[in-house]
């Protein structure tokens with residue numbers, strides 16, 4: 041079954057009234073509902089391009105209509121175990137967020153709140169009709185991809201790390217490591233969660249949209265329908281993509297430009313993926329951006345609806361044309377109409393359990409028939425109404441019934457799954473395919489037996505890999521000895537699983553280990569020592585001989601222990617000593633410290649003449665308010681450091697935004713940039729490299745000598761202490 045692409049043309053906005061409307065809709069001879077979008081050829085206005093989609097909605101379409109016709113029919117399939125993906129695509133300011141999220145009034149609510157409302161309604165009905173024998177559990181995750189980094193929208197922005205959440209490949213799909221999953225029992229609860237999370241989403245005003253989404257937002261709704269021992273799980277993904285931007289029109293400033301470049305790059309990669317899929321290329325460049333890595337690897341194994349948002353006016357002409365062309369290619373992608381296998385609560389080992397992190401999905405692939413028919417598609421199949429202008433042949437494609445032979449094709453490394461039982465097409469259900477019989481399962485080896493002329497090297501490798509995986513899977517199923525013993529503890533079982541994966545060569549243990557290391561570092565940077573220790577311990581499974589890791593774990597344990605003891609000691613002290621007693625001695629230390637600083641600066645000032653970049657002078661106490669110029673010795677030499685330099689380096693090496701941002705001339709943004717510069721290139725190592733000299737600090741991207749001078753000078757400010 042193909043991706044269902046529907047177009048929605050938004051109304052003119054107040055500032056567009058009186059402007060030239062160039063996008064129109066039309067119906068073809070067979071249906072009343074418009075299915076065609078018309079737009080003039082920018083090079084020859086007397087000629088129209090015509091694009092055909094499953095449905096087309098003009099400015100009069102209501103939120104209710106879009107939901108009832110395009111989204112509501114997917115709900116029952118979701119409850120039958122099919123994954124559903126609904127995404128809005130279009131250039132900035134065309135109505136994606138309006139369509140997906142919508143407004144606050146009942147009538148203005150968008151696809152997402154309505155979808156949740158429909159899901160809860162159906163869930164209640166199922167539970168009631170089954171007299172509570174069937175239960176439905178709904179869990180939510182919500183994240184954004186901002187500047188190619190993944191951030192959990194259920195977490196407050198202060199908790200974000202610079203690098204964002206890491207991605208991990210898990211079989212055929214990419215998962216976000218460490219994403220919050222929130223059980224959500226009612227629509228009310230959802231509304232609260234969703235509203236709160238949307239505050240965390242990155243939006244800004246641009247010239248083209250007063251509340252422009254600067255990120256791609258992905259809401260995952262996981263459904264687990266349990267009847268007796270059987271659990272049927274499926275996921276609905278509702279995605280509000282950020283809009284592509286022509287920066288000649290946005291007049292974006294520097295920061296918006298960086299976001300815009302990232303948005304455009306990911307959308308360009310999405311377009312390249314779609315192009316590669318429809319060209320049947322062996323390599324689909326989904327790894328070139330996080331958004332495509334997450335999306336193209338999987339959300340499409342089931343039902344997919346793309347809502348193409350368009351603006352009607354001329355100022356969007358080229359953007360609209362480009363979106364229409366993209367949508368035209370997208371609708372040719374076939375996705376497999378396969379439901380998720382139910383699992384059993386007490387399933388034997390070897391049967392995959394379904395959870396957020398291990399549901400297997402598949403990359404988008406074109407059907408052979410689609411490419412085979414590509415040339416036929418170049419000519420419009422649906423005659424236009426009389427009087428309509430003949431469309432440009434190359435831009436019109438028919439959406440009419442095509443069928444897929446892929447429904448029953450087994451997924452690599454997985455037992456064959458049932459294809460959709462929903463086969464009879466009906467106008468009320470746009471997702472039913474044309475065949476009325478359930479498709480037969482096909483042996484995974486059948487593909488192998490047929491000679492395939494002109495087969496590429498990549499295809500051969502792919503077949504070999506599939507064969508090896510099948511054999512390994514078959515072998516694993518034949519080996520009762522590896523079934524778990526009932527008394528095996530969870531921890532032992534986990535370790536056995538990891539070991540088994542490594543022996544089978546099915547998992548790159550190093551990659552997973554590095555992910556744990558990276559997370560450990562992120563926790564350590566945030567000062568969350570206990571979580572860091574847990575992550576390091578998990579990483580240890582992958583690097584059992586790494587002595588450094590042992591030392592790190594040991595040190596962290598000691599640190600946590602010390603902290604605990606310190607805490608206890610402080611508690612006791614607090615009970616015994618008045619806090620005010622501390623103040624005078626603290627002040628005295630500060631004064632002593634200042635004196636030391638001046639003495640050090642005076643000594644090092646003697647070496648200044650040879651330093652081309654920095655000049656320092658011995659100063660008297662009266663000159664304190666002027667920034668201190670630094671000697672080359674101080675800049676580069678780890679041994680010659682004043683207490684203040686040491687203090688500065690210590691602060692920087694905490695990699696703690698809250699501390700670094702307090703330095704003079706730094707602020708939150710620069711602090712983040714400094715930490716990012718410190719973390720760059722460390723992903724593959726298991727050691728944090730400290731900055732050991734001011735010169736090194738000054739060489740970090742975005743810092744420079746002036747900033748170093750300022751930061752160091754600012755240490756006189758008592759606020760730092």
Ligand SMILES: Nc1ncnc2c1ncn2[C@@H]1O[C@H](COP(=O)(O)OP(=O)(O)OP(=O)(O)O)[C@@H](O)[C@H]1O
Pocket residue numbers: 049050051053130131132133134135136137138139249251252253254281282283284349
């Ligand atoms: N169908 C519609 N009816 C009424 N107003 C609409 C409609 N579609 C969009 N709008 C209005 O147009 C403006 C831009 O819409 P929206 O913010 O949804 O665009 P967007 O595509 O999400 O933009 P960006 O990619 O920049 O986030 C908003 O003020 C929105 O209310």
